[in-house]
Amino acid sequence: MADLNGIRIGVYVCHCGKNIGGTVRCDEVAEYARQLPGVALATDSLYTCSEPGQEQIKHDIREHQLNRVVVASCTPRLHEPTFRAACESAGLNPYLLEMANIREHCSWVHLHDKDAATEKAKDLVAMAVGRAAKLMPQFEVTVPVARKAMVIGGGVAGIQAALDMADAGYQVYLVERTGSIGGRMAQIDKTFPTMDCSICILAPKMSEVGRHPNIELLTLSEVQEVQGHIGNFKVKVLKKARYVTKECTACGDCIKASPQHAPDEFNAGLSIRRAIYIPFAQAVPSTFLVDMDRCLNNSGIVACDRCFQACSHKCIDFAANDEVLDLDVGTIVVATGVDVYDPTALTELGYGKFPNVITTLEFERLINAGGPSGGELIRPSDRRRPQRVAFLQCIGSRSKRSNPYCSNVCCMNTVKDALLIKEHWPDTEIYVFYIDIRAFGKGFEDLFQRARREGVTFVRGIPGEIIEDIKTGDLTLLGENTLLGKHYRHRMDMVILSVGIKPHKDADKIQRLLNLATDTDGFYMEAHPKLRPVDTTTGGVFLAGAAEGPKDIKDSVTQASAAASRANILMSRGEVKIPAITSRIDPKKCTACGLCARVCPYHAIEGSKEQGFYRVIEAACQGCGACVPECRFGALDQTHFTEDQIVSQINAALASDPHDKILAFACNWCSYAGADFAGVSRIQYPHNVRIIRTMCSARVSPSWIEKAFIMGAGAVLVSGCHPADCHYNNANQNTARRVERFWKRMEKQGINKDRLRLAWVSAAEGAQFAKVIKEMEAGLKKLTSQQIQEAAEKLQKSLTKKSEAT
C-alpha cells in the first residue's frame, strides 16, 4: 500500500522450512501484508535468518528505501539480535525492526488447523506492522564492565571457571559455602570411565586455586545480596568466622582435645568429627575450622578452651567475627551444584532402618582409602566383607514418586563401583537391578561391557521390597525380572542404592538473588537450550556444572570453561551496550506527585515536590516500565514500548471478530518465554489468542485492558513471572494490584470479571500457558456477543465521563 507519512515498511514472512510453511500459507500472509498501511514491500522466503535471507533485507533497505522492517518468523527471543544486526549493517537503526512470532506462537501450536493458523499469522503480522509504524530510532548507551568476576560454588565446575578466568588475567572471587572447596568430586573415590582417582586429579586444581594470585578464595561464605546489572554487580557476601587463623598448620593436635563431636559430613556420616575439624585431608584452604553449632562457646562466652590449650601455635581465636564483604564484579558464574536424593522416603527399601542398605555416596566413602574403613568394603552392621552385593538403579530418578528426570550419572557410577569391587575382591557376587542402563558417553559402553565380562549380573526390574533378617542383617530382595516375566527373590549381604541427584537446597536462594529461571525440576534454565546453553536470562550471569542439570565431571568442567569464556568475552571487551528501553518523563506534563518514584523497583526515579519535577536516572533504569501505568497525567512513557506502539498492536489484534479473541499480555522473561516453550513442545491450544509482549507485566496499563474491552475483546489475559520470581525486583506486585483494582471496577459495573484473567506462568510452564488459554476459551464460549457489547458500552460510558471531568 502507499506511503503513510513517509513510512516504508518491508515485511518478510519466513517459511522456516516446514516449521512455519507446513502450517501457515506464507504467500497468502505476505499478500495480505501488502494491503496494510505503510507497507512498501512484502515477501515470503524459505529461511529469512539465512545469509541470502538477510542479504535480501539489506538489499531491500537500500533499494526500496525501507525505513521499518517486520520479520514474521520465530520468537524475537531467538533471532531479534540477528535481524537487528542485518538492519544496522544496511544503515537502518536496529530499533526499527519488529518481529511477529508466527512459529512458537502460531504454526507450532496450531499444527492441525491451517486456516486458523494462517488467519492468526495475518493478525500477528498486522499487529507487528502497526507497531513498526510507530517505532522510533533509539541509541544504546554503553556501560563499562568491571574486570572482576564472582564464582558461586567451589565444586569442580566452580574451580574450573575460576581458574579459567583468573588465567585470562581477571580478578576472581570464589565464594564457597563450606569450609573447603572440592565439592562432590572430592568425595568420590574413582571417576568413570577411566577409573582415575578422583581426589588425585582434583587436588592439584584445588591447590592451584589456593595459591593463584588472581583468585580470592572466600570459604564459609554465602552471597547475601546482589544489586546492579551486567558489568556492574554490587554483591554482599557474608564471610562467616572460621575461628582458626591462617597460621594453622593442620597438625591436628586440637582434634583430640575437643569434647564435642558430630557426624562427619564429608564421610556421609560414616565417621565422627569434632567441633574443631578440617573438612578432609586435602582441603583448601588447609586450615581447621570451628563448627560453632557444636562448639561449647556458641553462646558468646568462652566456656571451654581445650582446643586452644592444645594448639601449639595458638592460632585459635574465639573473638573472630563474621564479616560482610562488599564486592564489585562485572560477571557472575553460578556453579551451586547438587545434593543427593534422600531415599528415606522410599520406605520399601528400608534406608534409614536397615544398616546394610547404603547409598552410593556412602559407598564412595567406604571404598575410598582415605575413608572411614580405610578402603575396606564392609557391612555397617557387623563390619564383615559382603559376599553378595546388590546395586539398585534409578533411586529417586525417573519416577513420579520422587524426581521425574534421569539423573544422568548413576548408571555409569554403578558400573564403575561394580568394577571397583570386582577389582579388589573378585569373588564378590554383584547384581545390578536396573530399569535401563544408559551408557551414552564416550567410553561408557566399553566400561559397561567390561563389567558384564567380569561377571556382574544385570537384572532388569527394581525390587519392590527389601526384607531384613534381624539376626544376620542379610537382606532379601523381592521383585520381578521384567525381561523373563518372572518373580525373583535374592538374598544379599549388602544393598547399595544408586541415588539420583537434585538441585542444591540453596539453589532457590541464589535463583531469587540473581533473578534466574528454573525448570520444573528445579535446575537453572539456560537462556536458550541449544544456542546459549551457559547464559542465563540475566545479563552477565552464566551457569556452570550440575546446577543447570545433572552432569558428570567431564560435562561440568566443559560447561565451566564455556561459562568462563563467555564471561571473559564480556570482561575483555570492557563495555556492554544497555538496551534502549528505559522510561522517560515529559517535564511539561509532570506534576511532581512522585507516584512513579514509589513504584520503581530500582530507585531509578529521583526528584521531589519542592524541586517541581521528577526524572529518570537512565543508567539505573532497567526498563521494566512499572512506573508508566502509575502516572495519571500521561507524563511517563517507556522507550521502545510506548503507549502508541502497544495501542496500535491492540487495534490491529482486535480489528476483526474481536468477540472471539483473547488478548494476552505476556512479560518477556517468563510468560512470553513460557508461550515460546509451549510452541517448542508443540502443545496445542486454541488459536484465538493474540499475544503482546512487554518487558514486565507491570508495564501493562489498565487503560489497555479497558481499551481492549471497549473494542469488544472476548477476554484479556495478563501474565507474568511468579511472585518473587519477577525479573525486575518484584515489580509484578504492581501488576497484581492493578488487575485487582480493575476486577473491582468490573464487578461494580456488573461485568463478568472472569473475562480478565491474571496468570503467573514461568518460562518452563508451556503446559500451564496452554492450560490457561484453554480455560479462558471455555469461559469465552459461555459469553454472548450481546454481553460483550453491553460491557463495552458501559466501559465506554465511564471513560467518556472521566475524560469530560478532566
Place this chain on the structure above:
Amino acid sequence: MKFWRLPLDAEAHTIPHGKVNIIWNRCKGCGFCIEFCPNSCLKESKHFNAKGYHPPEVVLQAEDCVECGLCSLICPEFAIFTELKEAKEITEEDIQKVTIRYSRKDKRYQKR
C-alpha cells in the same frame, strides 16, 4: 541429608565426661549455671534448700557434661564444681542427639 547411623569409628572416639557436684545449701538460686551450661546439663530443682532457694539439679540424661568447668567458674557462691570422670565412648544415642539438635535448630545451637 539426615545422618542416622552410628559412625563406623565410634568406638575409636572417647569424649571427656564430668560429674557435677552441687553444694546444696550454699546455693542462692541465681541460675547462672543453668543459663550458661553450654550442654544444658542443669535445670532448676523443684525442692528448696535450707535458705529457701531452688538450687540446680542435674538433668536425668546428664551424660552430656564434658567437664568444661564453666559452672564452677561463674558460680558466685562457690556452690558447684565438676570432677573429671572416666572418658566415655560415643553411642548411637549421642549421635541421634546431635542430629536431632541439628534438625530442630534449637535456639541454643544457633549461631550467636
